[in-house]
Amino acid sequence: MGEFLRVLTDNKQVFLDGFTTTVQLFLIAAVGSLVLGTLLGAMRVSPVPALRAFGATYVNIIRNTPLTLVFAFLVFAVPKLDVNIDYFPSACIALTIYTAAFICEVVRSGVNTVATGQAEAARALGMSFSQVLTLIVLPQALRAMVPPLMSVLIAMLKNTTIAAGFSVVEAGAIPAYMSERGEPQMAVLTWIVIGFLILIIPLVALQRFLERKWAVAR
Template structure:
């Protein structure tokens, strides 16, 4: 038991830096993917064919591309186009671009749960497409979007470990560093699992809170 505890206490700074970068990656990519995913979701339900085509093409291409390939493109290919990205920025962009495709589909599915009559009535009152979407459809769709949206965000939190393979010091990179100190890898991985459990728990609790709140409001 003491050896298990010493793995954490003797290397607290490494664990702190690794999980600190994981949280930063998650928060920045979460905001970016929510914004981009919402925009793409609006494209997917837009009455303009070109926007629907763009949104659908983005989702089909990105969602069917391995995340590691997205990382590799941004880390190795983009710099050859004279675009200067450090590893952390490239990892953030990769997570944002990849996760936005899944958020887009969550939003599209949520919008489709709203009765068509709601949008038709809003248009009959003279509301524009933007007003119908933001003031009528999305507020109702949010109730059905919460569970899958939280699942996507939790998956993105775990996907941050892919950045370890591209020279970003985050939680997924800790085992490689700890191996240099000869620490038992089983204990290291167990502490990492505990760390992710601590990070994921607030998202799960938030999901349940929102579900209870909006279930009463129905």
């Protein structure tokens, strides 16, 4: 146990820096993917065929593309086009682009749970599509969207470790750094697991809180 604790205490700054970058990646990509995913979800249920086609094409392409390839495209291919983006912003963009496709499907599924009569009644009152979606449909759909939405965000938090392979010093880069120091890898990996659990548990607690709150509201 003493050796296990020593790994953390002797390298606390390494763990702190790594997980700080992980949290930053997660927060930026979470906001970006929620905004982009919601816009794509609105396209998927739009009455305009071109928007529906664009949303469906985006989702089908991105969901069937490995996240590693999205990272590689932004880190290695984009600079070939004379567009220079640092590694950290590239990681944020890659996570946002990839996660937005899954959030789009969550939004579309949530919208489909709302009775069509709700939208029809709103349109009969003269409301536009954007008004119907933002004022009538999405607030009701949000209740059904919470569980899968939180699952997608938790998956994204774990996906941040892929950034370590593209020169972003976050939690996923800690094992390689510790290996150079000769630290026992089992202890290092265990502390990383504990760190991710500390980050994930509040998200799970938030999900359960919202589910209980809205269940009563119904």
